[in-house]
Amino acid sequence: MEKKTTNIMEINDIVALVKLASLLFAGTIMLQCFFAKASVQNNKLYEECSIIGIGFFIFLLLFIYVIWSFSTSKRHLTKTKNNIQIIENIIFMSIFFIVILISGGNTSQYKVLFLFIITTTTIQSGMKRGIITALISSLIILGIDIMAMPKAEVNIYFENDLILCGVFILTAWPLGYYVKLANKSINKLTSLANEDGLTGLYNHRYFYDALINSIKEVDKKKCKLSVIFLDIDYFKQYNDLYGHQEGDNILREIGNILSEYKKLNFIPARYGGEEFAVIMPFTDEKKATDIAESIRKKIEKKYFKGQENQPNGNLTASIGISVYPDRAANEVELIKSADDALYKAKFFNKNRVETYTSILDEIKGDIDEKDIELVTSIKTLISVINAKDRYTYGHSERVVFYSKILGEALNLTEDEKRELKYGAYMHDIGKINIPKEILIKKMPLNDKEWNMLKEHPQNGVDIIEPVKSLSRVKPIILYHHEKFDGTGYPEGLKENEIPYLARILTVVDSFDAMTSNRPYNKRKTYSEGIEELRKWSGKQFDPKIVDAFIKTLKENVDELNSLR
Structure with a gap:
């Protein structure tokens, strides 16, 4: 162009x-x-x-x-x-x-x-x-x-x-x-x-140029612009099973579905591999969500050869949405936030539409204006951690969810709920200093690597130290690896010496780690995770918090299944 x-x-x-x-x-x-x-x-x-x-x-x-x-x-x-x-x-x-x-x-x-x-x-x-x-x-x-x-x-x-x-x-x-x-x-x-030679959609290069021009256009008219990122679920498995030729047929069909939206003056593009993007000028979040949901349903209802052998018995797609200028200040942030929303959709069950939300954006409303720039820097650091280890992104989001439902069950005050939510989201921010090779290592860590990993709570506190408005969140981050029997780190605190909100985070953080796939750990079922909580109640975990969490898990089983 x-x-x-x-x-x-x-x-x-x-x-x-x-x-x-x-x-x-x-x-x-x-x-x-x-x-x-x-x-x-x-x-x-x-x-x-x-x-x-x-x-x-x-x-x-x-x-x-x-x-x-x-x-x-x-x-x-x-x-x-x-x-x-x-x-x-x-x-x-x-x-x-x-x-x-x-x-x-x-x-x-x-x-x-x-x-x-x-x-x-x-x-x-x-x-x-x-x-x-x-x-x-x-x-x-x-x-x-x-x-x-x-x-x-x-x-x-x-x-x-x-x-x-x-x-x-x-x-x-x-x-x-x-x-x-x-x-x-x-x-x-x-x-x-x-154009992309396979799908007939615009290619990655054109997408960037068109996005910049579209942002300039909506700026002149003071309107919104939405971007959706779409990724085919389990596409690698499909390719491995049926070969790249059949995989290319899938990509063409998805391209045909997205091409229909050119008539709305949208710009559909093949972003790369099995990932697609659509620029939607003059489109707010609600309209973008409706359109994304209609795309998801079209893909879900269309029959693709061999889809019955996919993990969920169907060939589906996950979609992430972000909106300019509501969720991003420029094209770089817009792409990053839409990509984050896509990964959230893929982590939380797949075959779903997720709009970009950031707890750190909520934090901006609760802190001093002079600290907003610092919080923006923290947001960038978390994005870097997510890029190093995608598990961290899904883990933090799930831990926030567990903290929310447990906080309700424990009758926390609104201030405590907010502090717990912020602590849950940022509890692993200190991992920014941990090499990627250690974070994703499949073999057990050696002593040097383990000592380096144990530094991440203190590193996290050091990162948020300049933000005075987050001072009450620091104990949650610092002590979320302490154990009820005093064998944890960094200070070996025990029982009530450990801040109450940190004890809560320890339970939900450990439960999600047990029930999630990690390079070094095979995912446990929820039932197996609950048994582990009972096994270590009074040793690693506060017994009262464990009892309340198990009861809460059973009451929210349907919503929890959507996180799988």
Whole structure:
């Protein structure tokens, strides 16, 4: 798209120069005529006035045309510019008509001036407009011939100008055909550069360019823009089972479904692999959610070969949504937040639509204004951790959910619920300093690696230390690995020495770790996780909190299953 725009701009610049040259020729011819008349009349005053008048006239034309050319040559052909070009052609043809009349009318040798406007019109607007311009120019010239010699039996000027009119048309016709072929080639090359060869959707490169332009467009009109990211669930497993050829057929079908939304002026793209994206200008979160849900249902209901052998007995897709400027300040944040929402959808059961939400965005409403920039930095750090270890993202979200339902069961105050929620979300932020190789290591950690991992609670506290409004969250982060019997870390606190909210977080954090897939740990069922809680009650966990959590788990079994 960018290359095509550059080509159009370059062509417009060349055409502008040709038109400027034609104006200079026209001005020069006018000066010649006035000088000739002044010489015949031998009138010095007439000569001076003529020079001043014509000079001013040429300067005015040049000034107007330069300003106009500068303001329009950078834009694509639009209806407005189309109308401007028609008006411009009329002005140029009128100027050439006047020049011909001044320079002798039917005897003028400057009738070829019309070739300038015929050529430039054909280059800019194509064969049809060029031939129309050639025909009008021919009618003007032949009309002058007829009006100059209405009663002549043999109008030699008319006969000669018929040949010139033929030259006009023959100039517009082949040139227009060449322009048509050139535009066709440019469009084809543009399509190859901007489209994904497999699905026919726009490609990753075009997606970025279109997103930047779309954001500029909605900014001008102070509207919203939504982006959805879509990922096919268990697609690698499907490819492994049926081969890449069948996998490509799936991608084409998904591409066909998304292509339908071009009619809404949306921009669907293949973002990469089995991941797709759709830019939806002038679309708020509610409308984007409805559209995303309709896409998800279409994919779910469509039959794909071998879908019955997928883990959930169907071929489905997960979708994440983010909205500019509500959830992101620029295109980079928008893509990142939509991607986070997509991973949330994939972690929480798949085959679902999730909109981007960040607990840290909620925190901004509860802290001092001077700390907002620091919280934004914390948000960035958590994004980095998520990129290093995707488990951390899903884990934090699930722990927040468990903390919420347990906080309700334990009758925490609103302040305590809020502090627990923030602590649950940020409890692993200290892992930013832990190498990725340690976080995802499948083998047991050695002593050095284990000691490094045990530093993450203190590291987390150090990170949020500058944010005074989060001071009450620090004990939750620092002590969430302490054990009820005093064998935990970092300080070996026991029983009530451990802050109450930290004891709550210890239970929910451990339960999710037990019931989630990790490189070093096979996921337990909820029943097995509950048995583990009972087994370590009074040792690792506060017995009262364990009892309350088990009761809460059983009461929320349906909602918990949606997290799997």
